[in-house]
Amino acid sequence: MKVFVLPILLAWGLVVSGAHASVAPATEAALPGIAASLIASHASAATPAELIVLYRLQLAAGRYADAEATLDRLAAAYRSSEPRLVPSVVPWQTYARAKAYEANGSEASAALRRAFSELYGSLPDDQAVDVGPWYEVDLDAVRAKVAEQEKACAGMRLADCPSAANLIAARQGLAAWTYLVPALKPLLEADTQRRFLVDDQILIPTPDGAKIAAILVRPRSAQSTRLTALLNFTIYANDDWSMDDAKKMAAHGYAGVVAYTRGKGRSPGAVVPYVHDGDDAATVIAWLARQAWSDGRVGMFSGSYNGFTQWAAAKHHPPALKAIATHATNAPGIDTPMQGNVFQSFIYYWPFYTTDTKGLDDKAFDDRAHWTGLERQWYVSGKPYRDLDKIDGRPNPIFDTWLKHPSYDAYWRRLIPYGREFADIDIPVFVETGYYDGGMVGALYYFQQHLTYRPSADDRMLIGPYHHIAMQTGVLPEVDGYVVDKAALLDLQDVRLKWFEHVFRGAPLPDLLSDRVNFEVMGANTWRHVSTLADMAASYRRFYLTGRHEGDRLLFDGAPDKQSLPPELVVNFADRSDADFSPPAGMPDTRNALVFETQKLTKALEIDGLFQGRFEVVTNKRDFDLAVNFYALTPDGRYLDLASYLGRASYMQDRTQRHLLQPGQPNTLAFQSQMVTARLLPAGSRIVAVIGVPKTPQTQINYGTGRDVSTESMADAGDPLRIRWLAGSYLELGMRGSLEFVRGR
Template sequence: MKKNRKTFGMAMLCLLFSHLGFGQTLTLPDKVKYDIADSVLIKAPNGITLSAVVVRKKGAPLQQPTALMYFIYSDTKRSLMEAKYAADHGYVGIVADARGKRLSPDDPVPYEHEAKDVNLVIDWIVQQPWSDGRVAMYGGSYSGFAQWAAAKYLHPALKTIVPYVAAIPGLGLPMENNIFLLANYQWPFYVTNNKYTDDAVNNDGARWRAMRMKWWESGLAYNKVDSLDGTPNPWLQKWLSHPDYDTYWQSMVPFKQDYAKINIPVLTITGYYDDGQVSALEYLREHYKYRPNAEHYLIIGPYDHFGAQKGGIPNLRGYQVDERALINTREITFQWMDYILKAGKKPELLQDKINFEVMGANTWRHVPSLDQMEASKIRFYLDKTGEEYRLSPLKPVQGSFTDQTVDMRDRTTMNNDYYPDPIVKDEIDKSNGLFFLTKPFDTAVSVSGSLEGELKAIINKKDMDVGLTLYELTPDGQYFQLSYFLGRASYAHDSSKRKLLCPGKEETIPFYRSRVFSRQLKKGSRLLLMLNIDKNPFAEINYGTGKQVSRESMKDAGEPLKIKWSTQSYIDLGISSAEQ
């Protein structure tokens, strides 16, 4: 288990903090064929200065639409290559740096000002003689976030966005479903230590491993972790002061009715194994919730955070990806821009609003909504008969309970081994947690959508952090990881307002912000659900006192956490026969 969790930690760090993107080869522009401005300063009325590069192809029309990428990972060479690619495709190519980065004299401030700063860049663009007054934005991770931030105060010149693996600060990182993750810890140093990126800090894996394990073994409160590292982390402390998804976070991206005003076409791209998928799909769900007729398309397949930005890699964490799943994100992006801005042909893959690859079937499917990824849904109850734990499609006639005890002080074991690396395992750790199995499927079936449902439980404390992991258990005994959920029970009903559990009372804990997936299961396969409490070195530890979790320490643990899981608990999964 410890070996697997170590792998998880390093994978998360690599995926969340790297600014490298697309896999396609890019080249630098030359002064013979291109007009190049690599030191543009955009001075805003509010006194800040942003920097950018601008590349135009010589001989192009005097006025063109602009393809804009905005990012915090300043790198002049990469910016010029990005801008050249846009210029080669009939656009003015611009890559702008976030506040405080590259040539900006201001201080770097992650997340907090993009909603207005990106629109200042767009204001500048439309005032240039080469602009035709239309701007399209694209890019992944932080750049994806920046597009949605700009859409909060939608500029009339912004005509479309193409966000890949877009982050939502406060919802997907640095906390997920209100649980702060240590995998994000070094990121503020990485992007604020200098005007570019502090790669030495980012790549110091030994330092971060040692810090995590020292904190884990010490039992100190999560907000003391930087004292163990020896370097104060003011951004961590600021974020920890906002454990609710409150107005601090809400101000950074569209929130509720803001989505109703976003009337431009959107193409979202993410992956089943993207660490930030919950954010990318939250944007999509909220957009459709508040603007039901939104022209918002989704491409999703077996990609991680890197892979979604380039269109996949053949072997993903030990899983041999279907050939048809491998696409070209960059080409599709500019086809989409041509479709929206130049009356071009819609990208062939976009045959409906939701476009997803079925792992194992080597095929794409196209449906109007996430809820229609499969023809039907089946409710599976977390049942127990004797010593047998079952995922049963039959609701138990009489509710009963399954007991679980977790000593939050114990450091000899780690609970909740959920991170999908590798995706296909020969064995999984069953030393703790509860494991529920379906009967073998008598024919091949496809299972698609999110892992969602309701947990019902009685506990002896005021809170707990819950983990769920879904696998396909194949006939030959392999475990293929499909999805996982991680969340805090006290925020299950509202991420912006904590509601503590009442010890000794049965509580209902709904969940849906998990990883969406699609997989064709083999005949004879079974679904396996792991239910556990999250207790490991990779996230803050909830000791259940009801105090702010980041301030709890092992001294607050008290008696072990005792849970009585109701057999009325269930998950809902979209399932169809392979023939359907």
């Protein structure tokens, strides 16, 4: 019993470093009674949040069987609302059952072993690996939650606090996790050894003398079977994450492998993002194919930076590489550190995060106040963008190197396939991306380039209302205020595994991937399946920019406007009075922009796919950056994101070579959105486009001199930028359904 003394003290707020000093202490004996008295008022709990409070009150009251029954209800609620969280219930079931056994006379450690064996140890491998990560918890975050609830009860006895139930629930969380985290560690390790063969000490030599750290996990039940290896090659060296990834693949009958960028983990030497990953991943693939347990085939998986490493490996054509499954895929030079040749500041501190240590520098990465302050300081100072590290007072040589390559030049092109190199990549490719994923920019780039140069490529794309890490952490039930359709609440990892089953084991493709482009229509709760991105829409309609106003907005029209004055945008680069500006919640940022909108739709309309733009502009500068963001303005006043574009005018013709504008002369700018959408707009909505010039602390500022933008400063601002859109300038949207508008406002 002694093993539970400290967690109980922590839970009741008698011990945690003074965090609960503002609440009058309750005796340990009184707490179960206080918790029990609150249970009745929570008996009607139905939502996950309510059920969490209820089962923790039941635990605190010693009603362990009731708590386990409530946890069963919580799992059922998650299945219908947020399936990704169903496995998270098992650790709490383990705790509740262990406490019940203990209450019936079992010794604490024996009670926990029994509960763990019944609820986790008995699971098949493919279910156990989904539960395993939920036994990991950030105790500091749990303590912070307790402190937050303590504040709500400051100066009151716990029994008199209106939010006592929430406080007890938070304390019970701390009690459970403070005990479970250390107590379960040996049980989890033993269970892993029972299920899998693990080698986490691998160092793979490269031809140039480097060594690549890798983790290999194989199913123990398949020791005599030759296995296909599934490899995640990553710069994000975190052995817990890597073990989870490798075990997941091993649980499905593969050899799960995670290898790190040279210099990460146990690999000696310096870390350089991007530069060596293609060669090194190819080396790892060849090494895997030579192992005695290997069937000679390797697939790659994962996303973001790890999606880049897959295309980087494919550029080198290692014979054993037979398939890649990417998501949220980073394309260096295309989406980061610059998009449309415009550098973005969110990537400035990423090199510190990934290269400061052999692991990851979470402290630096999480210091958002510092990075936001740096961006603001640079913006207000008006100094050149290349001075960011000087302002910060810390060298950032990786970022500085990137700034020396504002064109998509040989520096970037050597990292991933370029041009006709895509034609030689003849392996199946699975691409997952999301409407709320900045990584869609890279994902679409690879997909379009591969099919452009190899039209017969066996590529499949899945697009839904997903955020950047949905593949890793599960699909959220709500993203940026949008409640995700039930049809889109998928287990994305399961879809990926079914695709691998098709590629490596001849299983049928899931119906969800029945065509090349498979996308969920937000608001329609339905999936569509088409052959190309262009086919996402049934028709296309041009929206011409006009100089006609209604209120403070400009109007779109179905034909060129040759009557009114051309719309004009004026941007004063010397004005930094907006350094602390942020738009109202839910509203688009319309600074330094023109806003165009349609009349109200008479009936619902589906907007699908990419949008195109063709502008005829006259400007007084040799260059400018352009941002176009489409929204739907719903009848209840909400703005729904559709699709966007960001690019430097001088690179729109060719991202590899700059073509400066002719001031005072008409210039044609043709571009395509870097993201797609698929959304059903309700009747009464308006289609809105915000067309502007980026001038914020978060983005490089193009002053228009024609010099390297990173060297420009406020001293180069000169006269305000002026852009006039001539008649015939338009944006073109894809849609399904007829486009009809209500006359007048």
